[in-house]
Amino acid sequence: MNEIDKVRLALLPVLIERSSAGCIGRTALMKYMYFLQTLRSLPLGYSFSMYSYGPFDSAVLSDLTSAEVLGIVETSPVQFSGGYGYRIKTGAQAASAKKNAASFLAKHENDIEWLFSTFGPLNSAELELTSTIVYVDQEFADSHEQLSMSQMATRLQEIKPHFGREKVDGFVETLLERNILKATVRAVGRPC
Numbered sequence: 724m725n726e727i728d729k730v731r732l733a734l735l736p737v738l739i740e741r742s743s744a745g746c747i748g749r750t751a752l753m754k755y756m757y758f759l760q761t762l763r764s765l766p767l768g769y770s771f772s773m774y775s776y777g778p779f780d781s782a783v784l785s786d787l788t789s790a791e792v793l794g795i796v797e798t799s800p801v802q803f804s805g806g807y808g809y810r811i812k813t814g815a816q817a818a819s820a821k822k823n824a825a826s827f828l829a830k831h832e833n834d835i836e837w838l839f840s841t842f843g844p845l846n847s848a849e850l851e852l853t854s855t856i857v858y859v860d861q862e863f864a865d866s867h868e869q870l871s872m873s874q875m876a877t878r879l880q881e882i883k884p885h886f887g888r889e890k891v892d893g894f895v896e897t898l899l900e901r902n903i904l905k906a907t908v909r910a911v912g913r914p915c
Contacts, residue, residue, distance in 0.1 A: 733824035
């Protein structure tokens with residue numbers, strides 16, 4: 724197993740243990756990995772692309788499967804009013820996995836703390852919306868373009884029409900206040 728695999732597998736129980744519920748779902752796992760790599764520059768080696776529920780990389784689910792097989796995590800299906808999901812908990816080998824990447828975890832302790840203080844309280848739908856906003860913002864930042872809050876909201880409505888404009892505006896505003904967005908700016912006043 725190479726170092727990046729050890730790091731990815733070690734992050735799983737850390738993220739689970741840091742969650743307020745002591746477990747997480749697949750959406751939260753996917754978005755947490757995305758935020759850590761994209762916003763905090765953790766070298767995780769994922770290649771996220773836009774998918775139905777926001778940024779996605781199947782390698783995260785492959786890592787989850789590997790962690791299940793190795794006993795690092797336990798996954799069980801759960802039924803919700805709107806369908807079903809998964810509950811991911813730590814497994815018997817969680818401590819061993821964390822020990823294998825202890826120096827990496829110690830080095831990025833503040834990044835993990837930041838992740839949970841910033842995104843920990845969000846539910847799956849809010850993580851989907853927030854990660855999509857960040858993804859769109861990153862696309863513009865990568866091409867050295869800016870977009871206004873209004874342009875961002877319009878773009879998000881195209882990608883995620885099930886989120887209302889008011890909700891999108893609120894999340895964009897919160898991300899701007901926290902200095903998370905790089906390309907999105909508040910509307911600039913018109914010259915006299």
